[in-house]
Amino acid sequence: MKARAALAPLAVALATLLYQLPFFDRWFSVMDEGHVLEYADLIDRGGMLYRDATCYPLPGAFYLLALAFKLFGTSILVSRWLVVLEFAAFTAIGFTLLRRLLPSPWPWIGVALLWLHRAWAFPHWQIYSYSTTALLFLTASLALLVRYLDDGRRTSLLGAGLLFGLGVFCKQDYGAAALLASLATLIAASRAQGAPTLRRVAEFLGAGAAVGLVAALHFTLQGQLGRVVQQTALNHFIGMSSYRYPGLPSLWPLFRQDPGLRELGGVHQWVPSLMVAAGSDWKALIESRIYTDTCLYDLAVKVGILAPLVWLGVLALRQWRRRGALRDPAERPRALQERALFHFAAALLLLGYVVKPQDYVHLAVLTSPLLLASVPWLHDLLAPRPVARRAALAVLVAAGVGTAWLLAELRAQHSEPLPGPRAGVYARPAQARMLGELVDYVKANTNPGERVGAMPYLPIVLFLAERLAPHPASYIVWPFPEYPDRDRRIVDALEAQQTELVLYNFTQFPALPSMPEYAPELYAYLVKNYEMQDVFSEELLGMRVAALWRMPEKDYARLLPDLAAADLFSESYDRSRNEIQGARREGFLQRQVWPFRPVLALRPLPFGARSVLSFPVRLPADADTRLIVESSVGVHPDAWFHIPTSATTFEVRARDGAKSDTLFSRTLDPQRVLEDRGWFDFQLDLGPYAGREITLEFSTAASDPSGSSLAMGGFADPVFWWAHGSGVEFSGGERPRRAPR
Numbered sequence: 001m002k003a004r005a006a007l008a009p010l011a012v013a014l015a016t017l018l019y020q021l022p023f024f025d026r027w028f029s030v031m032d033e034g035h036v037l038e039y040a041d042l043i044d045r046g047g048m049l050y051r052d053a054t055c056y057p058l059p060g061a062f063y064l065l066a067l068a069f070k071l072f073g074t075s076i077l078v079s080r081w082l083v084v085l086e087f088a089a090f091t092a093i094g095f096t097l098l099r100r101l102l103p104s105p106w107p108w109i110g111v112a113l114l115w116l117h118r119a120w121a122f123p124h125w126q127i128y129s130y131s132t133t134a135l136l137f138l139t140a141s142l143a144l145l146v147r148y149l150d151d152g153r154r155t156s157l158l159g160a161g162l163l164f165g166l167g168v169f170c171k172q173d174y175g176a177a178a179l180l181a182s183l184a185t186l187i188a189a190s191r192a193q194g195a196p197t198l199r200r201v202a203e204f205l206g207a208g209a210a211v212g213l214v215a216a217l218h219f220t221l222q223g224q225l226g227r228v229v230q231q232t233a234l235n236h237f238i239g240m241s242s243y244r245y246p247g248l249p250s251l252w253p254l255f256r257q258d259p260g261l262r263e264l265g266g267v268h269q270w271v272p273s274l275m276v277a278a279g280s281d282w283k284a285l286i287e288s289r290i291y292t293d294t295c296l297y298d299l300a301v302k303v304g305i306l307a308p309l310v311w312l313g314v315l316a317l318r319q320w321r322r323r324g325a326l327r328d329p330a331e332r333p334r335a336l337q338e339r340a341l342f343h344f345a346a347a348l349l350l351l352g353y354v355v356k357p358q359d360y361v362h363l364a365v366l367t368s369p370l371l372l373a374s375v376p377w378l379h380d381l382l383a384p385r386p387v388a389r390r391a392a393l394a395v396l397v398a399a400g401v402g403t404a405w406l407l408a409e410l411r412a413q414h415s416e417p418l419p420g421p422r423a424g425v426y427a428r429p430a431q432a433r434m435l436g437e438l439v440d441y442v443k444a445n446t447n448p449g450e451r452v453g454a455m456p457y458l459p460i461v462l463f464l465a466e467r468l469a470p471h472p473a474s475y476i477v478w479p480f481p482e483y484p485d486r487d488r489r490i491v492d493a494l495e496a497q498q499t500e501l502v503l504y505n506f507t508q509f510p511a512l513p514s515m516p517e518y519a520p521e522l523y524a525y526l527v528k529n530y531e532m533q534d535v536f537s538e539e540l541l542g543m544r545v546a547a548l549w550r551m552p553e554k555d556y557a558r559l560l561p562d563l564a565a566a567d568l569f570s571e572s573y574d575r576s577r578n579e580i581q582g583a584r585r586e587g588f589l590q591r592q593v594w595p596f597r598p599v600l601a602l603r604p605l606p607f608g609a610r611s612v613l614s615f616p617v618r619l620p621a622d623a624d625t626r627l628i629v630e631s632s633v634g635v636h637p638d639a640w641f642h643i644p645t646s647a648t649t650f651e652v653r654a655r656d657g658a659k660s661d662t663l664f665s666r667t668l669d670p671q672r673v674l675e676d677r678g679w680f681d682f683q684l685d686l687g688p689y690a691g692r693e694i695t696l697e698f699s700t701a702a703s704d705p706s707g708s709s710l711a712m713g714g715f716a717d718p719v720f721w722w723a724h725g726s727g728v729e730f731s732g733g734e735r736p737r738r739a740p741r
Helices: 002-020 032-044 060-071 077-101 106-120 130-151 153-167 172-193 198-221 225-242 262-268 273-275 282-284 288-293 298-319 325-327 333-353 361-384 386-413 429-445 458-466 486-497 520-529 580-587
Strands: 453-455 499-504 531-538 544-550 567-571 577-581 591-596 597-602 610-617 626-635 648-654 659-668 679-685 692-703 715-718 719-724 727-729
Touching: 002 077, 002 106, 032 060, 032 458, 060 077, 060 262, 060 626, 077 106, 077 130, 077 361, 106 361, 106 386, 130 153, 130 262, 130 333, 130 361, 153 172, 153 198, 172 198, 172 325, 172 719, 198 225, 225 577, 262 499, 273 386, 273 499, 273 679, 282 288, 288 386, 298 361, 298 458, 325 333, 361 386, 429 458, 429 499, 429 531, 429 544, 453 458, 520 591, 580 591, 597 610, 597 626, 597 692, 626 659, 659 679
Parallel strands: 453 499
Antiparallel strands: 499 544, 531 544, 567 577, 567 610, 591 597, 597 715, 610 692, 626 679, 626 715, 626 719, 648 659, 648 692, 719 727
């Protein structure tokens, strides 16, 4: 009988492992997964976290993954197997905790709830994370603490403290919550059992502090203890307290549409990630009348936010009503163990409502202890009520069927293997193709050991391409800077290394500001020193990444240094013109900085009309001296997702008296044609107009009224130089050449 009891947690772990096999290797995360992989690889290659890569969490989870890489090879797949084993162990520990409290089959109900949680906490427990690794260690600490409350063995208490220390070493804020829970449990147990509180607390904390002392010695020997304290303590808490991370929406009024929840950032913040990753049905949902005409979506989000707190309140009321059991020697062991589980669940859940960022993903992962703490209550509620028990079982089965369908969709949608020996997982075909192209591009155009920028966050490409970033703070250029002069440090590193290639990820978190807003100095440096040469798009509405190549400084002359000196017209379909003057000009023409060129943004007009920028150019009479004008056309990347769609026609015409020549014309439709994303260069040779004064006209026209915005019509600020005979002489020196591919 004892042998069967000992084998039960192993059976749970094995069953949990098998449950994960059909889907554990599907999907990937560009940033959250990518930076953990890249940092662990850096450690495995002899680098030092905090010195070579800035990081908020403590490094325990990174060290564990680096060890796995050293033992089994460096790949995403190895990290996923580690996650599978971690969740199997986590579930087995949860089963063990419940088995102390409840008869069979109720602990298996807890296993089923954790399996559902595994799916709905996505991408936690899908990708390797310091959050879930910390949660595993802290739950194991809870299990040993509960054992100590039962058997009183000092080794159990010391083991609980040691595991607690390891949990803190993976994620400090989870550790702080677990500390409060553990102290509350030890105080309650000591009072109920008449035991000395301080000795128990001291032994528990002493064992945990031993991990901290070893870590402090380790960082001291590395010569970076101050750096670790700065990044993991000071920066972490300053960032949480001062930066305006996404938070909880206003809960009232409850029965109205909430504009904040309906912005793109709000939808991404609160729609369960599994629904997004498993297919496009969620998009169909938000295009339905249920979403557009009712407040059901808003109500569901707000009820979902409130429900765990209400649930926790029910469990708190249960503990209050059962407080007398702590004084009954017969009931005390079970009551103390249940109280310990409740303290743990409450502390972690409330952490999610206090610490930002607050969104579905960060809250969902913290509900697993709440599920475990709920099983004893469910047992007492349902065990004497057969009808209610069968109804609850039916709900559980229905939830399981729905979840299984989503997991099957996840597997089916992510059917294409990511290329390369460092991958081993599957993605959507378009994602796999794009990521493979990016990795091949980096490898083909840079040398091993050469630093490559990937900003503001694209670490998965650096990991797969086996490249490092130019500066420790440039792996993730986050809205909250690690140092006050973070931008300047990265710029200095790019300049010192003359970094040739920078990948720029346009697909940034919609709930956060964009990089030009929070890193203006770094962004301005990229615009001045790099040009966007290639664009990689997953699909029309998918991820977008640009390849930026370093260019020599452009010190040749602007063709139009003073915009106010040029005329601006709106030309209708019948070629009649109306001059645009005064304050109205700002709405039609602006000099702006776009990714990654300074531009003249000229607002296109629809219905056969066009906006026209017109200015005179006097050309010398020498036929051997020709004026060459260079520019590019493009649509701002922010408008590539524009709905409804609109194409822009760019033209440059030369008017010589009554004669009008079209020197350049191109139509771009980046919302429907991937190949129209980027900058498209052109040159104008004005030699044929030697000795005359002509009028150059730059114009833009839109195919749809929705395309009438400055973002839809960009001419790279035109420049010029003089060509003499068969050769070319450039004002300001040699004309820049593109980097080799």
